[in-house]
Amino acid sequence: MSLYADLTLRRGDLELRAALAVAPGEVVALLGPNGAGKSTALQLLAGILPLDAGRVELDGVTLDDPAEGVHVRSRDRRVGMVVQDYLLFPKMSVLENVAFGLRSRGVPRDRARAEASEWLVRMGLDGYGRRRPGELSGGQAQRVALARALIVEPRLLLLDEPLAALDAGTRPAVRAELRRHLGGYDGCTLVVTHDPLEAMVLGDRVVVLERGRVVQHGEPAEVARRPRTDYVARLVGLNLLTGTASGRSAQLPSGAVVALAHDATGPVHIAFAPVAVTLSPRRPEGSARNAWPLVIADLEAHGDLVRVTADGAVPVLADVTPLAVADLGLEPGGQVWASVKASEISVYPA
Amino acid sequence: MSLYADLTLRRGDLELRAALAVAPGEVVALLGPNGAGKSTALQLLAGILPLDAGRVELDGVTLDDPAEGVHVRSRDRRVGMVVQDYLLFPKMSVLENVAFGLRSRGVPRDRARAEASEWLVRMGLDGYGRRRPGELSGGQAQRVALARALIVEPRLLLLDEPLAALDAGTRPAVRAELRRHLGGYDGCTLVVTHDPLEAMVLGDRVVVLERGRVVQHGEPAEVARRPRTDYVARLVGLNLLTGTASGRSAQLPSGAVVALAHDATGPVHIAFAPVAVTLSPRRPEGSARNAWPLVIADLEAHGDLVRVTADGAVPVLADVTPLAVADLGLEPGGQVWASVKASEISVYPA
Amino acid sequence: GGDDGGDDTAAPAGTATTEPADDAPSGTVTVLAAASLTESFETLSDQLADQYPDLEIVYSFGPSSGLVEQVLAGAPADVLATADTKTMDEAVAGGVVDGEPSVFARNTLALAVPAGNPGGVTGLADLANPDLRIAICEPQVPCGGAAQRLLDAAGVTAAPDTLTTDVKEAASLVALGEADAALIYLTDAAAEGDAVETVDVPESDSVVNDYPVAVLTDAPNPDGAQAVLDAITGEPGQSILGEAGFLSP
Amino acid sequence: MSRRTADLRVPAALLIPAALGVAILVLPMAGLIVRAPWGDLSSILTSDEVLTALRLSLVTATVATGVALVCGVPVAWLLARTALPGRAVLRGLVTVPLVLPPVVGGVALLMVFGRRGLVGGWLYDTFGISLPFTTEAVVLAQVFVAMPFLIVAVEGALRTADRRYEDVAATLGATSWTTFRRVTLPAVMPGVLAGAVLCWARALGEFGATVTFAGSFPGTTRTLPLEAYVAINAGDSDVAIVLSLLMIAVSVTILIGLRERWIGTA
C-alpha cells in the first residue's frame, strides 16, 4: 500500500474519522453526499489542514502524525491537487501555470519552461502556452491543471470533483480524457465525486463516505450491485431493504417478511431493481413468493418507463411501462400489490 | 394562448431572439446549454430587465412593447418567480416570506398572515411558519418559495432551475412534488432547466434554446426521439447525423451514404440509438445495409454496457456488452466496422 | 451653565441664564484673547468670580489674527483682546468693534531655551546658527511681527526651523525640548515655569507690543462685556498682568 | 475564521516590513501610555473641563452619526442601486471629505454656512440664524467629515448584497421603498452598523473642521480633541496625554468591537 491514511478531524459539524489506502497506480473514487467530508479529507492529505489525530503515510514516509508532532508542510509533500474549478492562476499564462511547480522548487526558468512545454504537448495542448487560463475551454483547463499537478511528479494525486464545473454536454468527453491520463499515471490517485457514473468510470475502487465515516468500499460493480446504505441505493437506482434473515426468509423491522432464493442468516441487506417489481391490482397468484399490498405515492416518467413510488410495510420503487399504468389505472393514492421473484432479489450480510 | 412573448435583447455576448407561447395550465420546459439565455428570458418576462424590442402579452394585456413605450413594472405584473436557490428572505420567518406579496399589495397584516398560513398547510408545511429559511431542507424551501410566488395568484409562473441546488439524493422526490403542485396550477408556467430528465418530467412541452435562439420545440417524447441539434442529441443519448436524402438513401457532408428504410427527400436529420449499432472486426455480411469503417477513439463504461466512441466518415457512438469488447479486442486506436439496420434509423426533415 | 446652544442659535455662548440684577453684570461673557494672555486671563476670571458670582467668562485663546478672522466670520463673542494693534485694526476696519479699542498691556520678547540650555544659546546671534532648532512665530501673527522687528534691530538673520501660528506653540516646543531656542513673549516664558529658561537679550526692550482690547458690536452680553473690559483695564486686571510680566500701557 | 492554516511560518520578507509598519502605527500610542501621568489620571479625567468636553463630544458625535445614518444610507443606496448619470463623479465628490484636510473643510463650511456664506447669509438675513461657532456647527462639521466613512461602508455592503432578492420582491409587488425597507436594509444591516461605528469614532475625533467652523468655546463647541489641542498649547502636556489616551481607548474599543465586521469585509 502506498498511501495509508487514518484521518481524524472535527471541524464545524463534521466529525471525520476515515481510513483510506491507495495502491500505486490505483485510482480510488471517493463518493458521498454534500458535506460528507470528501473535500476535507483531501485537504488533510494535501497538508492544507492539520489532522487532529491519526496518521498519513505516503510511500513509507510519515507525512502526518500529530501524536509524534510530525506535520510535513504542503509544499514538502509530493502531492498534486486538481479541484473542481481548476484554479489556474489567472494572471499567469498557461505555460507559467504549468511551470510554476518547478520554478517553486528552484528549477531555472528556461528548463522549467521547456519541461512545461513538453507537458503541454503531452496533454495535446501544443501552442496553447501563451494563452491566459480565461481563454481555455473546460476540458483544456482541466488538462492544464493536470499538467501543472503532474509536472512535479507527485506520488499522490488528489482530484476534487474534477468534472463538476463542466456542463452536461462536454462532461463525457473530458471524463474519458481524464481516465486516459490517469491510466498512464503510476502514483496513487484519489478522485472525489458525488456522481455515481463518474465514480464507476474513473475509479478502480470506490470508497463511500457519509457523515465523515466510510460506509462502504469495494469495486465499482460490487458497490453498484450491493448497496449498503440508502444513499448508495438511491444513487445506483436499486431498492434497498434491511432485515434479519433466517433460512429462506428475512424479516424487516416493519414486520413484513421477504422470501429469499438462498439460505441466509443474521442481519442482511436485500436489494432488487425497480424493473424486477411487478404491480398488479390484486394479490398475484403466480410464482412470485413476495407480494405486498402498497399505496401509490408518486408516478414519474423515467426514460421510456414510469417509475412508481409505493409505500407500505415494504416501500418499493417499481418501473413499469406506460401501458401498464393505463391498464392498471395507477394513480397516486391508489392501492396496488407489488411482487418480486425471490430469484431477482440479491441478499448480502449487512 | 395566454402568454405570448417575442423577446429581443442584446446583452454582453448574448443575442436573444426568441418567441415563446404558453397556454393556461400548460408547463413549458425551457431547455438549453449554459449561457443560452434561459435566465435572461425569464428576467425579461418578469419585467426585471427591459426588452430591446418585441412584445410580451399576458392574458391579453400587453406588458412590454418598447416600440409603443409600454413597460409594466415587475411589481405590477402578475408573475411569480422561483429561482434555483429560492432566495427566501433570510431575515424573515417562513410565514412572513409567504405573506410578503400580500403585504406588499396592501393586504392588512392579519389577513395576509392567515392566508399565508393556509398556503403553508396546502404545501404540507403546517407548523413551519416560525422557522427561518436557513432552517429548512431544500424541498421545504422550494415549497415555501412556490407558496410565496403563488399566493399573489400570478398568471405566469417562472421557475429558474428550481431543482439545481438540490443534491442527487433529494432531487427526485422534490421534483415529483413540484410536478404535483404544478398539476394543480392553472396559470402559465415556464420552467428553465438544463437537465433533460427534468424537462421531460415537468414539461408538457419543451422549448430548446441555444445561443439565444429557439432551435427545437415540441412534446418531450417527440424532442427526445427526433433531436434537431447536436446538443439535444447528446442530451438524449442519440447519434445524430445531418445529410441530404434522395429516395432511400442520404448523403452526408463527408460524402458517406446512409441507407434509409423509407423514402425521403431534401435535408434530413438521421438519428439512431447507440444500442442499435453493431460493431464487427470486418465488413459485416448480414442484412444491415449501413456499414462504415471507423477508428475507435474511446471506450467508457455506461451502465452495464460499454460506450464506444468511433470516428470516421460517419462518427458514431455505440453501446456494446463488455463481452463484445473482449471478443472483438476493442481498444482506442483500433479499426472496427459499425453497422446499423436501416429500420433502426429514424429520419426526419432538417 | 454649559449652554447646549439649542435655544438661541444666534448667541449660544452668550445667553443670559439668570435675570440681570440691577447693577451686577450676569450671564456669560465670551472673550477672544491672544494666546499669550492665557494664564493671566484665567487668573483674572478666578478673581472676578467672587466679585460677579452670576457672571461666567468663557475664553477662546488663539493667534490674534485667527481670532479676528473668527469675529469677522460671525463668532458670537463679547470681548476681543489681541497681541498687537495691527490685528485689532483689521477688526476695527471690519466694523465689528464697538467704540475705540484701548491698550491695556504691553509685552516684550524673550529668548527662551529649554531648562539647562542644551543648545548653549547665548544671544540673538545664535538664532542664525542652522545647527540649532529654532522656533519663531509666523510673521503675520503679533509675536512673529515683534520677533521680526527685534531681529532686524539686532541685525540678525534668523534660521528658524518652524514658524508657529501662535506664540503658545513656540513656547511648548521649547518646554518639550524639541526646540533649542524660540523668540516668545517674556510672559509666556515665565508661564512655562521651570521647563523654560530665558537668555538675556539687551535689544529686547526696543521692541514692545501693545495689547488692545475692545467690546464687539454684536456682543450678546454688552453689560457683562463692559464689566470684563473694565476689570482688564483697571483692577484686578492690571496687577495680575503686571505679576505675569506684562508692562503697563 | 475557524480555518486553521497548517503552514504558519511567515516569510521574513513580509514580517520585517510588517513589523516596521506596526511600529510606526502603534509606537506613538505606546509613547503616550509611557508618558501618561498615571498618578493624576483620575483627577484630570474628572475635572470640569474634561467632563464638559467629554459630554459635548459624546452628544455631538452621536447626533452627527444619527444625521449621517438618515442622510448617508440613502446616498449609498443611490450610488449602489441606481443608474444615475454622473454617478462616478458623485461618488468622488461625496468621498472627498475622506481625504480633504479637515481645516480646509472647515473653511469651505464657513464659505457656505457662515454668516456671510451662500446659505448661511440667507439664513441669517431671513431668520437671524447664524450657524458658525454653535453646537450645531460642531455637528455639521462632524457630519461633513465622518459621513463619507458611513457611505463607503454601506455602499460596499449594498454592492455585495445579492440583488436578486430585490428582483424577487419586485415580482411580488413590492414598491422600491418596501423593498428597501424590508429586504435591502435588513440584508446590509451589518455593513450599516460597521459604517455607523466608524462614523461615530471619526466624529468623536474630529478637530480641524470643528475648530475652523465652530471655534473652540468651552461647553458649546470645545470637544475633546479641541480640549486636547488647548492643553498642548497651554503646555499642559499631562492633560493632553490623558485626553489623547481617553480618545484612543474609546476608538480602540470600538474598532475592536467591529472585529471581522470591518469595512474591508463589509
Place this chain on the structure above:
Amino acid sequence: MSRRTADLRVPAALLIPAALGVAILVLPMAGLIVRAPWGDLSSILTSDEVLTALRLSLVTATVATGVALVCGVPVAWLLARTALPGRAVLRGLVTVPLVLPPVVGGVALLMVFGRRGLVGGWLYDTFGISLPFTTEAVVLAQVFVAMPFLIVAVEGALRTADRRYEDVAATLGATSWTTFRRVTLPAVMPGVLAGAVLCWARALGEFGATVTFAGSFPGTTRTLPLEAYVAINAGDSDVAIVLSLLMIAVSVTILIGLRERWIGTA
C-alpha cells in the same frame, strides 16, 4: 454596471435625505468655487510659496505612499492570512489613526520620535539624528495618518481573494513568500492600487499631525494644507480658497479615477 434596472423610480423617502446628504457634502466645495478669486487664480497658483508647497506636498505624499506600500501591504497580509493571537486587537490598533485626531497623533509622534522621545531620544543621543522639523518628519506623519487607509483596502481585497489558489501553490511546492509574490499579490493588485491612491490622497491632505510633529517651514515642512492654514489665520482667505480648491481638484480627480474600484468593492 451594464445591468439595466427597469424600475428607475426612486422613492422620495430615500431621495430627500439623500439630497440633503449630498448637499452637506458637496455644497461646501461649491461654496469655495463660488468664492474663488478667479481673476487672481493664476498669479496665486504660480506664486513661489504655493509652488514650493505644492512640490513638497507631491514629493512627501508620494514617498509616504511608497513607505505605506512597503510596510502596509505586509501588515494587511498579516491581518488577513495568519492566525496571529490578538489579531483583532492589532487590527484595532493599526486602524486607530483613521479615527484619531491628527493633532493628537502629532503629539504622540513627538512623544516617541521627538528629540526627547522614547525612540527619538535614543536616535539623537546615538546618531545625532533629530526627526522633528524635517521633511522626513512630514513623511512619517503622513505615513502614520494615511497608511491605515491602505491597510484597510488591502486587507479587504485579501479577504475576498480566493485562498484556495494559495493552497494550490503550496501543494506545488511554493514557499509562502513565492506564493505571496506570484499568486496573492497579483490577485489583490486592484485592491492595492485602490488603497495606494486613497493613501496618497490622504497623505496629500494631512495637516494636524504634520504641523504638530514636523512644524511649518517653507520648503522643508510646509505642505499645501499648512500653507492653507497659514493663509486662513493670516486672513488671506483668497489664498486659502485657491489652495483648498487645488487640493479638492487633486482629490476628486483621483477619487473619480478610482471609480468602481472603490474601497467598498475591493
